[in-house]
Amino acid sequence: MMNHRPRVLLVDNQPDDFIPVQECLEREGFSVSMVTNADDGKREMALKKADVAIIDLRLERDWDERDLSGITLAKQAEPSIPKIIWTNHPTIAAVKSALGPSLDGLPAAVGFVSKLSDEGLPALLNAIRLALTPANGQIMRRTLQAFEVKAPVALHNRVEELGPEVASERMHGLLRDMAQELERGRERDSHEMLRLRKTGIVVGWVGTATIVAMFPLLWFGAIEAGFLSAGVSTLTNLAHKLFAKRENAAQDRLTRSYMELEKIYRTTFLFALIESIESKNARDACRKKLLNHLIDQSWLFNVGKP
Amino acid sequence: MLMVLLGTTKENHWNAVLKKALEPLGGFDVMTQEQLAGDKLDSKYKIVALDATYVDNVERFVSQLRNEQPDRRIVVFTAAPTWQGARAAFEAGATDYLPKTLAQSELLNAFREVKRKRLPPWPR
Secondary structure (H helix, E strand, O other): OOOOOOEEEEEOOOHHHHHHHHHHHHHOOOEEEEEOOHHHHHHHHHOOOOOEEEEEOOOOOOOOOOOOHHHHHHHHOOOOOOEEEEEOOOOHHHHHHHHOOOOOOOOOOOEEEEOOOOOHHHHHHHHHHHHHOOOOOHHHHHHHHHOOOOOHHHHHHHHHHHOHHHHHHHHHHHHHHHHHHHHHHHHHHHHHHHHHHHHHHHHHHHHHHHHHHHHHHHHOOOHHHHHHHHHHHHHHHHHHHHHHHHHHHHHHHHHHHHHHHHHHHHHHHHHHHHHOOOOHHHHHHHHHHHHHHHHHOOHHHHOOOO | OEEEEEOOOOOOHHHHHHHHHOHHHOOOEEEOHHHHOOOOOOOOEEEEEEEHHHOOOHHHHHHHHHHHOOOOEEEEEEOOOOHHHHHHHHHHOOOEEEEOOOOHHHHHHHHHHHHHOOOOOOOO
16 A cells, blocks of 8 residues: 555646646545656656556547557556556557557556546546556455456446345455454554564663663773773664664554554445345345445545555 | 367357368367356367357456466457457456457467467456
């Protein structure tokens, strides 16, 4: 999970197209930068100034249907940055070039979204969130396993196939398991924080005691004692910084666990509430609505996001 | 590499065209989705051609096939190609998405390229 605002790089030769996209992404908590040509885009990505890049399909000649310069940029630019092709001219050939495996095995982009009104910004946002989800993201991986699918795109169909009752049982069960694991992790992190704090205090006391013990020797002019106390002081300082760093990391994990648990408990409460509805039809309708909401709103990908 | 066409086993003009086109690559077996009946496809088939006309829920089936065997190449054939269909197929793990063309040389070239391609890591 990222602690900073995810950085989105927009590469489009039509700056007018940027403004609504930029406003929307910034409202959603992304930090947005923009360039208007492939060279600048490649340079920004080489400097790893983005977590995800949105690239216009036609960067050179908007009127030319053979212009696939956006995909060329996606292929050439820093491979560790996921790219999404964003276009007014979606075609099968463009999708194949963008998402199909090339000869080296890797697709040029991870997403392909139409700028036209049938998709537009909501689809772009969804694609960005998917692109930012780590491939082994725990929650996503577990959800895909629970629903026996391999790609998030297949989740809706799977819910349809299983039916609302079975699908919501699976999701509910998954959330319960994850809550238990998070609780266990939270306990481990609390213990670790306590242990690190205690060890830090002990190290601090030992260091101080050693330095104090050197004072009588220093008084009698033993220069080695001076070097020794300076050394002990530096070591104590370093150890203190190391423990503080690990303690902060455990604290971060704890904070994230609390946020994830809060979302999970809120959702399990909704599932439990739905189970109390008497009419089967109404119950199924609510189950379906909640499941689709969880998938559509990318709730699964947002857990832990501040 | 052994190939299988998942579609229809009935006499069919397009099946005949594909069979003729792929003869230089060793031909292929034909099977229906019903014949699989939820079982796993034999792992000897490294290339699967999937006729979207005769397969229910193509995306789900593609991801299931890739899931069973990540080094499997999957080609989706459709009589009504759309860019949205292509996107869904690739996102589900397809190696290629092709219209049901009758040009044998195009079909042969497409399959030669599919054989040459390395596959991306799965799941993405």
